[in-house]
Each structure stands twice: as C-alpha cells, then as structure tokens.
Amino acid sequence: MNAGAEPFRNLESTMKPQTKRPKPQRFGRQAKTAVTMIAAATLLGGWNLVAHLDRAQAGAAPDDGTTEAPAAESNPSSPTAGATLLPLPTLAPLNLAPIPTLRPAPALAGAPVATTSGAVMTLADLPGLSPLPTLGALPSMPSLPPPPAPSSNGGGGGGSTTSGGS
Amino acid sequence: MTTTVRTSRNDDLFFIGLGAAAGVAVVFAGLAFWQVAAAPALTGLLSGAAAPGTTMLSQEAQAMGLPLVEGTKAFWYVARAGGILAYMLLWLATLWGVFISSKMVKGWVDGTLLYDMHEFLPILAVVFAVLHAAVLLGDAYIGFSVLDLLVPFRAPYRPLWTGFGSLALYLSVALIASFYMRSRIGRRVWRLFHYTTYVAFILALAHGIQAGTDSSQPMVMGMYVATGASLLFATFYRILTVKGSRKPAATPIATRRRPAAADAEAVL
Numbered sequence: 001m002n003a004g005a006e007p008f009r010n011l012e013s014t015m016k017p018q019t020k021r022p023k024p025q026r027f028g029r030q031a032k033t034a035v036t037m038i039a040a041a042t043l044l045g046g047w048n049l050v051a052h053l054d055r056a057q058a059g060a061a062p063d064d065g066t067t068e069a070p071a072a073e074s075n076p077s078s079p080t081a082g083a084t085l086l087p088l089p090t091l092a093p094l095n096l097a098p099i100p101t102l103r104p105a106p107a108l109a110g111a112p113v114a115t116t117s118g119a120v121m122t123l124a125d126l127p128g129l130s131p132l133p134t135l136g137a138l139p140s141m142p143s144l145p146p147p148p149a150p151s152s153n154g155g156g157g158g159g160s161t162t163s164g165g166s
Numbered sequence: 167m168t169t170t171v172r173t174s175r176n177d178d179l180f181f182i183g184l185g186a187a188a189g190v191a192v193v194f195a196g197l198a199f200w201q202v203a204a205a206p207a208l209t210g211l212l213s214g215a216a217a218p219g220t221t222m223l224s225q226e227a228q229a230m231g232l233p234l235v236e237g238t239k240a241f242w243y244v245a246r247a248g249g250i251l252a253y254m255l256l257w258l259a260t261l262w263g264v265f266i267s268s269k270m271v272k273g274w275v276d277g278t279l280l281y282d283m284h285e286f287l288p289i290l291a292v293v294f295a296v297l298h299a300a301v302l303l304g305d306a307y308i309g310f311s312v313l314d315l316l317v318p319f320r321a322p323y324r325p326l327w328t329g330f331g332s333l334a335l336y337l338s339v340a341l342i343a344s345f346y347m348r349s350r351i352g353r354r355v356w357r358l359f360h361y362t363t364y365v366a367f368i369l370a371l372a373h374g375i376q377a378g379t380d381s382s383q384p385m386v387m388g389m390y391v392a393t394g395a396s397l398l399f400a401t402f403y404r405i406l407t408v409k410g411s412r413k414p415a416a417t418p419i420a421t422r423r424r425p426a427a428a429d430a431e432a433v434l
Contacts, residue, residue, distance in 0.1 A: 027279055
C-alpha cells in the first residue's frame with residue numbers, strides 16, 4: 001500500500017467487515033409490505049367471518065331455547081349485556097289420579113238405534129226466522145263491438161302496437 | 167449504517183400503508199376472480215348451470231354490513247376483527263422477542279432479521295389496535311366518543327376491561343418509542359422497561375377475553391388459551407434454560423460489526 005492511501009487505512013478497517021461473513025438478512029421493504037398485506041387480507045377475512053358468525057348466531061336464536069346469553073353478547077349495549085341469568089324455578093310434577101272409565105249400561109245394550117232423534121231441528125221448528133229476501137234481476141250489459149278480424153300479415157298477430165316491432 | 171437503519175424505521179408506516187392497500191387489493195382481486203371465473207366454473211361443473219357470481223358478491227357485502235348506511239354493523243364487525251388481529255400481532259411480537267432472548271431460533275434465522283421483525287411486528291399491532299379503536303367511533307349502537315377511547319375506564323361498555331385495552335395500547339406505543347430512545351435512556355433502563363411487554367400482553371389478553379364479543383365462541387376462546395399458553399411456555403423455557411448459560415458481554419468488535427444482531431442479544 002502506498003503512502004497516499006495510508007490516511008484511509010483506518011477508515012477502511014472500520015467500514016468493512018474483517019471477516020467474510022454473509023451479508024446479514026434484513027426485514028426489508030418487500031417483507032414489511034408483504035406482512036402488512038397478509039394482515040390486511042386477514043382483517044377482511046376476519047370481518048367476513050365475524051359477520052357470518054353473527055348472522056349464524058342470530059339465525060340460530062329462535063331455534064333453541066338458549067338465546068338470551070348470545071343475544072346479549074352480540075348487542076353489548078343492551079341492558080342484559082353481561083348480566084347473569086337467574087335459573088328459572090322448576091315446577092313440581094303433577095300427580096293426577098287416574099280417571100275411571102265408564103262402563104256401558106246393560107239396559108241400553110240391546111235397544112234399537114233411532115234414525116232420527118229429537119235433537120235434529122227442521123225449519124218448522126224455527127218459526128222466528130224471517131224468509132230470505134229475493135234478489136232483483138241484474139241490469140243488462142251494453143253490447144260490445146265485435147273484435148277485428150285477424151290480419152293476414154303474420155308477425156304474431158298480437159293486439160298490442162308495441163310488441164310486434166321488427 | 168445508522169442513517170440507513172433510521173430511514174428504514176421511518177419508512178415503516180409508509181410500508182404498512184402500502185401493504186394494507188395491497189392486501190385489500192389482493193382480496194378484491196381474488197373476489198373478482200372468484201366472481202368472474204372460479205365460481206361459475208365450479209358451479210357449472212357441479213350443477214351444470216351458470217353461477218350467479220354477482221349475487222354471491224352482493225350477498226357477502228350485505229352480510230358484512232355494506233354499504234355503510236345508517237344502522238350498519240360493518241363498523242362493529244371491523245372493530246371485532248381488527249381487535250383480534252391486533253392481539254395476535256402483539257402476541258406474535260412478544261413471542262418473537264422471547265424466542266430471540268431464549269435463543270430458541272438461533273441458527274435458524276439471521277439475528278438481524280429476527281431483530282427487525284421483532285421491531286416491526288409491534289408497530290403493525292399498534293396500527294391495527296388504533297384501527298380497532300377508531301372504527302368504534304363509527305358504530306352508533308354503543309356510541310363511543312373520542313374521550314371514551316382515549317381515557318381509560320371511561321367507556322360506556324365494560325369500562326374496566328375496555329380500559330385495560332386502552333392501557334395495553336398506550337404501553338405498546340411507549341415500548342415502541344423506547345426502541346428509538348434507547349441511546350438516551352440507557353440500555354439498562356430500556357431493558358427493564360422492555361419487561362413491561364408482558365404487562366401489555368396480559369392487559370390485551372384480559373381485554374380480549376372480558377370485553378370481546380367473540381370470546382364466547384369456542385374457536386376464539388381456544389385462540390386466547392393457545393396464545394397465552396404458548397407465551398407462558400416460552401417464558402418458562404427462557405427462564406429455565408438461559409439463566410444458567412448466560413454468556414459474557416459481546417466484544418466491542420462484534421458489537422460494532424453487527425449492531426442490530428448485538429441489540430437482539432442484548433434485549434434479553
């Protein structure tokens with residue numbers, strides 16, 4: 001090394017590594033952008049997932065009987081949010097005595113069955129009802145003009161003037 | 167070297183914004199591809215008929231609370247998803263730090279890369295945590311005000327647990343700021359302060375479990391249990407293995423040669 005390069009000798013020794021180690025990897029711009037990109041995509045995916053979970057929870061609410069706690073969680077400002085639900089008291093089982101079954105009466109076993117009974121009512125039994133009024137005749141309708149004869153040009157023959165264009 | 171690192175740090179927010187925009191673009195491009203090509207082809211294969219792609223997309227948008235009309239739940243959904251994502255990023259950053267300190271990943275990945283990631287992930291977590299809080303302002307159902315979000319324990323909804331979330335966010339911001347002030351406050355003070363990361367994580371975990379709407383979901387609760395348990399395991403591993411085999415301080419030459427890697431080792 002010549003004398004002119006001597007003043008830079010110390011500078012070189014401090015700026016350059018003495019050993020031939022590989023260049024340290026850095027978490028560079030591309031890596032930062034990529035990681036943030038993944039995080040943003042995860043946020044959108046999470047948004048979608050949370051929305052579907054919320055809808056599923058709301059949809060399942062009427063089906064089962066345990067709707068109070070999830071509904072309170074999804075609506076945190078509701079008055080029941082965070083409240084502990086008190087257990088409902090259970091009713092004691094009812095003990096009903098067996099009802100005795102009726103036995104057929106022996107005197108009526110061979111009696112003939114009447115085709116008509118006194119419970120059947122006829123119009124003659126209801127003298128208080130007034131007869132229904134009779135309706136008058138309907139007014140006669142005016143006669144309509146006869147429909148036009150079908151044209152021989154084809155084109156579907158629709159009556160509308162707007163539908164048969166081309 | 168110092169200038170390069172400083173510039174890189176200052177660019178973090180720019181690249182976070184760029185990455186977020188790219189992520190949204192990728193999702194929309196994926197949805198458009200699904201709508202135009204994939205869904206019709208799949209449905210056509212399965213049923214022999216054309217798929218109503220636009221119907222699917224509009225149904226998804228409707229389910230997500232879009233468009234943003236009065237009474238929409240979109241803000242509430244984004245706040246929930248953003249909160250969980252911010253928590254997971256904070257967990258990843260904390261776990262990453264413990265991995266570095268316990269030398270569990272030593273030799274797998276370059277030390278500088280490890281350290282850079284450990285420095286970047288909390289910033290990303292804070293960005294999503296701020297989004298999580300800011301989006302709540304748009305939700306008219308609860309009616310959070312700016313003061314409710316800024317002042318801990320003032321929120322109308324579960325004030326204690328919501329306040330824990332605010333404190334976790336402030337502590338995370340302070341921890342990130344301490345990275346940049348390390349030379350001023352001294353390494354020893356910085357290192358002691360760095361242990362409050364555990365406090366921030368526990369506050370965020372408590373906030374997520376107690377104030378999170380989705381913590382009643384088994385999947386979400388499982389995630390909280392798994393993340394908490396993994397960090398606990400890594401911490402115990404670090405305490406048990408590294409304490410007895412602490413090396414002497416790095417030589418000045420090594421420190422000068424690879425400052426970031428030396429910092430990474432010094433963190434712990």
